[in-house]
Amino acid sequence: MDRIEQIALMATYNQWMNRKVYDTAHQLSHAALMEDRRAFFGSILGTLNHLMLGDTVWLKRFAQHPAGYGALAPLTAIATPTDLKQLAFANLGELWTRRAWLDQLIIDWAGTLKESELDQRLRYHNMRGTAADKPFFGLLVHFFNHQTHHRGQVTTLLTQAGHDVGDTDLLALID
Known part of the structure; x- marks a missing residue:
């Protein structure tokens, strides 16, 4: 597998895992999502917001690459986050809408x-x-590793809240 194929795999894995995490998170009440679970970003929703904000910051940086990635042009309409701990979306549905959009953008750009x-x-x-x-x-390796790291925290928080995300192994997507 060459580096481009590896990046495409990681972009697909990112989307696959985010769907699983959000499907599981949607089973919790808003109060359970907002509960301070003593994680670095406090709550499940806080950690999911951090992931979205961090991805936005990095993608906006990647848009400045000398190659001039036009696939990232839609990000110009979104303000650059100034605080990676902010609760940009207090509603899981609205956060999921942004997350799903970003995940597709990542896949399209990776291509x-x-x-x-x-x-x-x-x-x-x-x-x-x-x-x-x-x-x-x-x-790019950092970008995808950061996602995996914090999604791992979220899956732990969801498990502690009594909800299993299921298989999280990248191996599931490797032929």
Whole structure:
């Protein structure tokens, strides 16, 4: 499997897992979703918001890649988050609408990537304004790893709330 195929697989895995997580989360009451579970982002809804906000920040950075990814152009209509702990969507249904849109955007964009673009560097500023210049492929690995990390936290929180997400292994999507 080459790097482009790996990115496409991770984009598909991201969408697959988010559907499973949100399907499970929809079984909980709003109060259960908002309950402070002593996780880094407090609640299940807080952690899901963080994932969406973090993905938005990274995708907006990726849109600045020298390749000029037109597939990410719809992000220009969305403000860049300034706080990754904010509860941008207090309603799970509204958050799911944004999440599903982002997941499809990620898949569509991943389908436009070219191998030669992966070795380029991406210059951006972090949320504190510090300049960074890093290899693009490494940033993509971070992007997908960050999703997996926090989704793992959410699946634990959902399990603790009595709801099983089911199989979460990437292996399920590998031929």
